[in-house]
Amino acid sequence: MKDRLKNFTKVQKRIAVIVTVTAVAAAGTVGTVFAVQKKNSSESTTSYREYTVKKGNVTVGTTESGTVSLDQKSITFPIDCEVGTYLVKSGTTVKKGDALVSLNLDSISENSSETKQKLEAAKVTLQQALNDQNIKLETAKITYESSKALAESAPVTKELTESELQNNISTAQATLDKDKKDLAAYTELQKSWKSDYEKLQQLKTWMDNAETSKSNYETQLSKYKEDNDTVISEYDKLKSAAESAREEYLAAKANADDENDYSEEKDAYDDAKSAVDTYYSGVAASIVTEENNLEDKVAEYTASYTNYTSAYNDFKDTYDKKYDVTDTELDDKVTSLKASVQTDEYNLKKAQKTAQISSASADTKEATDLNTAAGAQSTYDLTVNQLSQAVSSAQADCDTLQEKIDEINNAMNGNGVITSPCDGIVSSVSYTDGSDVTANEAIMTISKADTVSMDVSVSEDDITNVSVGQDADITLSAYDGQTISGMVESITAEPARSGSSSVSYTVTVKAAADSSSIGTVYEGMSGEATIVQGEAKSVIYVSNKAITFNNGVSTVLVKKSDGSNTQKTVTTGFSDGTYVEITGGLSEGDTVLAESAVKS
Structure with a gap:
């Protein structure tokens, strides 16, 4: 003590x-x-x-004054455009997703064509790079294999030894290839398992939902028929009577020689049909229509349930055949195969090294062939690297342009409104309504609310007790009595002040907690950072x-x-x-x- x-x-x-x-x-x-x-x-x-x-915390720490710094996020647009209306002002507190500014849709549409053309050209370039890679890799591989064959020549006196050594290498290579193949297969299963499982669950959900809807509509239909049984029964009775009268009328007509011979049946049919029509229009129309609608719904969801049940059962059969192990067993298998591949690679290298040592007494021609093979390997590796870099560069260009197009499309789909990518405070507005903005220029800047930090100067006597990751607290003059917990993020290696009797170092304290709990924090607010040394x-x-x-x-x-x-x-x-x-x-x-x- x-x-x-x-x-x-x-x-x-x-x-x-x-x-x-x-x-x-x-x-x-x-x-x-x-x-x-x-x-x-x-x-x-x-x-x-x-x-x-009392009961609480007893804390000892080094406290220094400083001002708040907030990370700045520039709001830009990938093409030239015109500002329509600023929807926020400098100093406005915004949440992620809040509308910031609306851009003129006509200016976006007019200026986006060049970017779209560049994207199409970049896609063509990428495809050309891929085609070039395939052709040149095949040529380089043939050249490499041809040169490598020279190194496999050995003196006649070493033929049996070389055969045995090569057999060892082949065995190691075959084992490696098999394990790699198995690893690739199980890795693919591991990658696809989640999506297949989610698909299976989705199909089951659809099937269950269809069954629920079918049952609900069947219940509604039954209840509806029960509630309107008198009207429906009367209507069905009239329809049945009309149909019977119609059949009698048609039979009489077919057997009659004269119209007068079936006039009585015709009148009876007309009366029955009129009774149906009159009852339908006067009483049963809405009830029968609703009954038909409910029957259609029952038929619709019965068909949906049948289809989803069939799809679920079919996919479940496929799923069960494809995944004969659980996801945990699948992960364990991949881990095991990775370890096996590492062991196989070591065994292959060991066999190759043994062959190299055993062939050390080869003649001058063999040494020359080995040098040629070594050069071929370097050339092949260089070719592979160059072709890969060309494809990567073309792909990066495509990705960048696609991101711009996506951003343009999002703006068009949102009526030109740009939203905030983060919580924060609008620290500056660079233009005015109606201004023209150059591509990628900052339209406004947002101080990110969750990035509170403070730089303080710590003396050389105290700096030895400070380390990165150490607990710290930030208090602000504007919010007396409230503390933001944090930690030491960095310590400068160079002194902040030198050439005098006093030397200090800049320590950056980063808030770990959300500062919104104490209120709005602005760039440049004064306060103190306490670096906890004991507690x-x-x-x-x-x-x-x-x-x-x-x-x-x-x-x-x-x-x-x-x-x-x-x-x-x-x-x-x-x-x-x-x-x-x-x-x-x-x-x-x-x-x-x-x-x-x-x-x-």
């Missing part, structure tokens, strides 16, 4: 003391001050100050003034509930110079007294 206090009071160090209390807002409590005259003395009065035992969390503590040290024993004067005082022995722990941790002897909420003599 003494060593800790000695370090704390080191000359020229500025130490911040922070006490976080869980029960109340105040960091330390100074109680009532009162005086009691000692017995047998008219010359001296004892003054007591009350302190309440006792969630402990019982009291003011150092209440502790009496005598012969290595710490005691306190405790005020009892009845107003009397009693002395208790306590065990102390971590101290920040103002407060001390109590590890035994007191409880949270106890009241202790600090005594001082006042001469009267």
